[in-house]
Amino acid sequence: MxxxxxxxxxxxxxxxxxxxxxxxxxxxxxxxxxxxxxxxxxxxxxxxxxxxxxxxxxxxxxxxxxxxxxxxxxxxxxxxxxxxxxxxxxxxxxxxxxxxxxxxxxxxxxxxxxxxxxxxxxxxxxxxxxxxxxxxxxxxxxxxxxxxxxxxxxxxxxxxxxxxxxxxxAEINGTYSFTTDTPDFWRRPGQDYPSHGGRFTGEPAYFKHVGSAARGMMERMNTSIEDYDYFVFHQPNAKFPLRLAKKMGIPKEKVTPGLLTPYIGNTYSGAIMVALSNVLDQAKPGARILVSSFGSGAGSDAFDITVTDRIEEVxxxxxxxxxxxxxxxxxxxxxxxxxxxxxxx
Amino acid sequence: MVEGIPSIWRKIPNRYRLEGNVCETCETAYFPPRVVCPKCRRKGKLVKKRFSGNGKIYSFTKVYTPPTGLELDAPYHLAIIELSEGPKILGQIVESDDKKVKIGAQVKMVFRKMKEDGNAGLIHYGYKFKVID
Incomplete structure (x- = not known):
């Protein structure tokens, strides 16, 4: 384990x-x-x-x-x-x-x-x-x-x-990543603020990577959407993860427990980590979670996770x-x- | 005044994780750590101790005219904190409004930037305190 x-x-x-x-x-x-x-x-x-x-x-x-x-x-x-x-x-x-x-x-x-x-x-x-x-x-x-x-x-x-x-x-049953060179967002040395591709950050970047990593994870685990209680997607805004869920046919209530952007914004590297913490704060033992992060540039890491009995103790x-x-x-x-x-x- | 690198480095265990020491002979705790126990002298035996970071306000003041490097923090509360293990230490109080900052209020340690040596120098990290709601 x-x-x-x-x-x-x-x-x-x-x-x-x-x-x-x-x-x-x-x-x-x-x-x-x-x-x-x-x-x-x-x-x-x-x-x-x-x-x-x-x-x-x-x-x-x-x-x-x-x-x-x-x-x-x-x-x-x-x-x-x-x-x-x-x-x-x-x-x-x-x-x-x-x-x-x-x-x-x-x-x-x-x-x-x-x-x-x-x-x-x-x-x-x-x-x-x-x-x-x-x-x-x-x-x-x-x-x-x-x-x-x-x-x-x-x-x-x-x-x-x-x-x-x-x-x-929580047991991590498996992990799978999807990575390409996609210039949707960057910051050069010495620059205070990043630059981004506007609408280009959507379809070819976020949706392609987060979706492919999530689907690839399910293929490798031989699972389907019904097997999971929660889906935690990277959340640069609240719109993207919900639209992805809709596209993939995931019920909204499986996504919202791990969607914090409306209240805290996009915490970047912290985003998926904090969102998953919020799910662990409330998930019952045995709950299964599919996580798919996103990093511009671009790549997604997916994880298949099962919560254990110990969660309630700690x-x-x-x-x-x-x-x-x-x-x-x-x-x-x-x-x-x-x-x-x-x-x- | 910019503090020397060796001095900052030497204080890392104290500032980052509130490491002091305790005399095993008389059980007195010290922060910052002592070289010799002033009570037991030669009979004293000092060992490292990491303090919990819990304590209460022993006394405090409010700083409106800060030293260099703390301009953005001002105005802020500066307090003597009596740690639950005994030692009294000086520390900044953060994110606690005037009504909450009073003598006897319970505090806990938080990890913050204590000071920065301009934009190109070192960042000094360490303990500050927050009033527990």
Whole structure:
């Protein structure tokens, strides 16, 4: 057996409403809220970044696990907003949770899917016996250019998963990836904000990859939509995952428990990790979950997961995603600009 | 003033995971860690200890004129926290409004950026505290 020993998610306390951003740029806020399906998004505090978010998520995961941090042999942190261009985020996390020094660590980057790439690497290391436990984290404090469509969605959050072979809260039955070179979204060195292909980010990028990975996973597991209780898809907005579900014939109620974009925006590398945490916060033992992440550039990692009895024993030990979503404070656009350091001082 | 790299590095165990020490002879806990137990002197035996991060506000003030590197944080609460294990430490209180910040309020440790040496220098990470609702 191999799978998730524990999990933890973290969402910063601050939010900005879509209407506050729309107001500044003279956009029709109802049209945008409806179009993207985003009511508000999370905003980090001035003293938070992808490292601090990753540490908080990892600490919650450790609270839910009965392991000694010294048994963690590998840590991977996926992000597109690593605080340093050179100097790992993963060493900061490793030191903060007390996993150093007899271990390996590295930072990953693959737009929004770097966290699930970390889960796959941990699965490989644990299965081969190279690591007793591996920690995979997706964490981002993503930025959108002021006035750009991305500004309504780019938000902050993190999710951490401890991968191992004992005391699992969820078994990972299989994983499958679908990857091509698709230039839908990018950021060149030294640039503060990413560029994207507008409508091109949809059909040839998101839908093709997330859909193919999900279908490929089911083909390999010899399963169909009826076999799963939950579908967790990457969520750059609320519209894409729901449209994909509709296209694939998946009932909406199997998708909404893992759809958080309306309340927190797109937390990039954190998105699928936080969404899956929200499903684990409520799933019954035996529930089967199909996950399909997405990273622009482009690729999708799919996982077939079965929740175990242990989930009910450990889930209440840590702060749940719903508690983070409900504990919020709204910012004005001015304060948001300060928090995101969009103002050059 | 920019703190030297060795000094920042040396404080990583203390700042990142609240590591201090405790004297096994008299059971007094210290943060930051002591080299010698001032109570037991030669009879003391100091061992590493990671504090829970739970504590309460012993005293506090509000800072409106911050030092360099904390301009964006101001105004903020600065407090002496009495850790549940005993030691008193100075720390910033985050995301807790004026009504909640009072003497005796329960706090827990959070991991934050303590300071940044400009845009090109090091980022100093470590503990801050938050009032528990």
């Amino acid at each position: 191999i799978g998730i020993v524990s999990y933890g998610a973290y969402i910063p306390k601050y939010r900005i409403k879509t209407e506050k951003i729309a107001e500044v740029w003279g956009e029709d806020s109802d049209r945008i809220t409806k179009g993207l399906g985003i009511i508000e998004k999370s905003v980090p505090n001035v003293d938070e970044d992808a490292s601090t978010l990753a540490v908080e998520a990892a600490r919650i995961a450790l609270k839910r696990a009965d392991i000694d941090p010294q048994e963690i042999d590998a840590i991977f942190v996926g992000s597109e907003s690593h605080p340093y261009a050179v100097k790992p985020t993963s060493t900061i996390v490793a030191e903060a949770i007390g996993a150093t020094p007899h271990m390996t660590a590295a930072d990953l980057e693959f737009a929004c899917k770097a966290g699930t790439a970390g889960i796959q690497i941990c699965l490989g290391l644990v299965k081969s016996g190279m690591a007793r436990y591996g920690v995979a984290i997706g964490s981002d404090t993503s930025q959108g250019r002021p006035g750009d469509a991305l500004e309504y969605s780019a938000s902050a959050g993190a999710g951490a998963y401890i991968i191992g072979q004992k005391n699992l809260v 889930r209440n030990r840590g702060t749940k995603v719903k508690e983070f979503i409900d504990n919020k404070e709204y910012l004005s656009y001015g304060k948001y600009v300060k928090h995101r350091r969009k103002l050059k001082m």
